[in-house]
Amino acid sequence: MQTVSGSELSHSTARAVRGSVFFLTDDPGIEPDPLDYYEFYDDGILVLGDDGHILDAGDYNQIVAKYRLSVSEITDFRGRFILPGFIDTHIHYPQAEIIAAYGEQLVHWLEKYAYPAESRYADIVYARTVSRFFLSELLRNGVTTALIFGSAHKASIDALFTEADKLNLRIIAGKVMMDRNAPDNLLDTPETAKADNEALIAAWHKKNRIQYAITPRFAITSSTEQLSIAGQLYHAHDDLYLQTHVAENLNEISLAKKLYPTAKSYLHVYANFGLVGPRSIFAHGIHLTEDEFDLLAEKKAALSFCPTSNLFLGSGLFNFNKVHQKNILLGLGSDVGAGTSFSMFQTMNEAYKVVQLHQTINQQSGNKALLTPFKAFYLATLGAARALYLDNKLGSFLPGKEGDFIVLNPEATPILKFRMLNTQSLAERLFVLMMLADDRSIESVYIMGRRWHEGNI
Ligand SMILES: [Zn+2]
Structure with a gap:
């Protein structure tokens, strides 16, 4: 660069x-x-x-x-x-360099593009250079707060928080936890993930405007031991966040079911480790069942609707109508680098189209829930603040x-x-x-x- x-x-x-x-x-x-x-x-x-x-x-x-x-x-x-x-409730900073990478769906896209890119963030100098670019790009697009995934390396988050703190930004981020089903150079272990998270929390959580999120990438790349540690950490400190992915892609869901055969559903994998609750934010949730929607509502956990990513990876169409009916906490997410724009306007634009298309395909009668402009701006500001339990401060x-x-x-x-x-x-x-x-x-x-x-x- x-x-x-x-x-x-x-x-x-x-x-x-x-x-x-x-x-x-x-x-x-x-x-x-x-x-x-x-x-x-x-x-x-x-x-x-x-x-x-x-x-x-x-x-x-x-x-x-x-x-x-x-x-x-x-x-x-x-x-x-x-x-x-604006508030972006789901984005990966070490994927900015692979935004607009052609031709794959979720699991292969991760293997072909995301994992090789994220492997560079063990280098803190590189991580700080990209952090500066990434934060500037958020701000150029009017995004003043974001919930951000780092890479698996502690250095990636040290670098991001150092740069965000200079700008006095209210951001939330965490080191990705992955101890299986990913390249060796990106794997941690339950023990190293615990130590790294504890060090990052001690150094950064609630320092000025920075907050920390426990960040298992998804159930597929975390063992039961690691999700158990994620649950312990999430409950051990005040106001910590939990961010991960759920029910984005059909292959991903069947893999998660194979790896956790006794769980009642994909979301229940996380719930079984105490990971579904206030300040937990689940990206995508495209293929959730009725039980899973009910669990999110009951636990007051949030979803992040990432339309540009969902269309780009061919993942599916978010069920906005259902989320509206069940009154589930919701924000918008760019999901860069699978998402194709840092702009919340473009995210709102594609969210509107996803809601339109979902209605057409599902032939829903009565009670049509279109994404109105007021609702879209709500989701990009106060709604996202509520999803992040920050509405006493932002939105x-x-x-x-x-x-x-x-x-x-x-x-x-x-x-x-x-x-x-x-x-x-x-x-x-x-x-x-x-x-x-x-x-x-x-x-x-x-x-x-x-x-x-x-x-x-
Ligand atoms: Zn994501």
Whole structure:
């Protein structure tokens, strides 16, 4: 890698930003225009405290009078949207270099592309170089928080957290645990995985804005001994996360059943080790049974819906309707590198199409659950924060939340500008953004009230 993007934050915290302020206050469900579930101020303002937390958000004239703000204290983004930063609930940073790798489905894709790429992350210098690129790429796309897989190497996570901490990012990540069915140079053992996890938790968990996730890749690459240790670790520390994959691909499911023949289902493999509960996030869940959906709802565990990955690997179509009916915690995931975009707009775009196609194929009658624009933006902000049990900190602009936000240009490309001329409602404008916007619409990104600057290092 010859040149890599680096980045830094400005030194001072913004006092107030003016623009079209929009955020969800609750789950809008599938109502096309759910007035009671969001706040929108066409001429709005967001006010920040000295520590970078949100003080207030609302109508420009009212708020300016309330806080006696002077013009010099206000950064003017009129004509732009101001939203909470996006949250990506599933992504692999050591796979950024193999995004868009041709022709395989899950198990062979891992063997042919992902495992060789991940084997390079034993080298902490390389891992830090890619970490800088990866975090810049998230931020360029307006993603201010993510739940991230490292590689099997402890160094991969030390490197990622070191770079994230410099930017004061709220990220959650973990070292991948794998002790079988993968190349030798990526395998740990139950004992080394335990020691590495404990060292990483001691060094990083709850340091500034960083949190740790126990990260068995999936049941196929972890023995019973290792999943047992994962369960012990998950319960031994406050506010730890558990992230893994479930029911993504039909071959993967039959392999998991062969390896764990007595488990009632794939998800029950994890549940049997105490791995299904609050702050556990399962990527994909495309082929879950009724029992498995019920278990997720009962345990208040979350799913990550990764449409670009699911389409790219031909894995299947996520059952959004079922997840909506069962009120299961849900966020969106890019799943880079099997996913094909870091952009949450592109992720929303493909999620909408997956929901459409799932309905057509399954001929569902009545109770049609389309992915509305309000719901899509909810899933990328407050819904994801709830899935991660971080909604007391992130996802909206209520007072006291952390000041991670983005400034969106709704007219960043010729087609966006042209199409926006022909919109009448907020719902329409949001839907156009969700279908047509990309990183070009992300004009500014703020982390705890400080503006992020991209640069070369
Ligand atoms: Zn994944």
